[in-house]
Amino acid sequence: MVSLREAVMTPDLQPAFRALADPTRRDILRMLGDREMTIAEVSENFDMTRAAVKKHLVMLSDGGLINVRAEGREKLNSLNADALRPVMHWLGWFDQFWDTRLDALKNVIEQEETND
Amino acid sequence: MVSLREAVMTPDLQPAFRALADPTRRDILRMLGDREMTIAEVSENFDMTRAAVKKHLVMLSDGGLINVRAEGREKLNSLNADALRPVMHWLGWFDQFWDTRLDALKNVIEQEETND
DNA sequence: TTGACATGATACCATTTGGTATCGCATATA
DNA sequence: TATATGCGATACCAAATGGTATCATGTCAA
Numbered sequence A, B: 001m002v003s004l005r006e007a008v009m010t011p012d013l014q015p016a017f018r019a020l021a022d023p024t025r026r027d028i029l030r031m032l033g034d035r036e037m038t039i040a041e042v043s044e045n046f047d048m049t050r051a052a053v054k055k056h057l058v059m060l061s062d063g064g065l066i067n068v069r070a071e072g073r074e075k076l077n078s079l080n081a082d083a084l085r086p087v088m089h090w091l092g093w094f095d096q097f098w099d100t101r102l103d104a105l106k107n108v109i110e111q112e113e114t115n116d
Numbered sequence C: 001t002t003g004a005c006a007t008g009a010t011a012c013c014a015t016t017t018g019g020t021a022t023c024g025c026a027t028a029t030a
Numbered sequence D: 001t002a003t004a005t006g007c008g009a010t011a012c013c014a015a016a017t018g019g020t021a022t023c024a025t026g027t028c029a030a
Helices: A004-009 A014-020 A023-034 A039-044 A050-062 A081-097 A100-114 B004-009 B014-020 B023-034 B039-044 B050-062 B081-097 B100-114
Strands: A066-071 A074-079 B066-071 B074-079
Touching: A014 A023, A014 A050, A014 A081, A014 B014, A023 A039, A023 A050, A023 A066, A023 A074, A023 B081, A039 A050, A039 A074, A050 A066, A081 B023, A081 B081, B014 B023, B014 B050, B014 B081, B023 B039, B023 B050, B023 B066, B023 B074, B039 B050, B039 B074, B050 B066
Parallel strands: none
Antiparallel strands: A066 A074, B066 B074
């Protein structure tokens, strides 16, 4: 029996971290930020076969990072950004070790971002 | 020529993401949060040979996640948490997609954490 | 019903990954 | 100087990964 907090914040991180370890899959995630896409549409953006893209989508799905919805003979893949929260949470533990000398620089950068 | 922001916030993320993709390496990072350790010391915490641990340390070093300092015939490995910032930054892009309905739950959890 | 088409499934291949065993080298220390 | 010790390097192996080609299946449309 795990606590509510454990259940929500500490699922098995391995599938998500593994899914994020490939640049193609990270690119796919950002593409799906725009809109949900079929496998064929995703594949158009890469120089590889649809079967290869399909494998990446399976890994993303295994990590819970995308949802797949059937519509007729098409499968629409959509981003599930919430699955990135546990990953962020894990990384957040390291906040305590961040070099505070960089904070000023961080602020500068974030200021720049507001001007994008 | 890349901008300051690009140089600081968008280095090549691949070595870091790859380093984070293995549970042993993630465990090592948290161990090194306590104190810097020799290879032998890190190896004591795992059921694998020193050579295997060494390989993990090399990958962590490739990702910039640890620093290695020689002291006599020993090599002291220490956490470089700052290298996780670009990773956090990349993940932060997805904040815009997070389900706001989870924010209340997140607050509850963070409240719990203050009571640890 | 008959194609056309989007997807799924499988077999296969090369490379990377995660591990072991073993040897050599540099550095403390008796 | 010997010798023990901490580490690095290499060769090797099994399994996972990232890709291809090919065929099967379900669904839309004429």
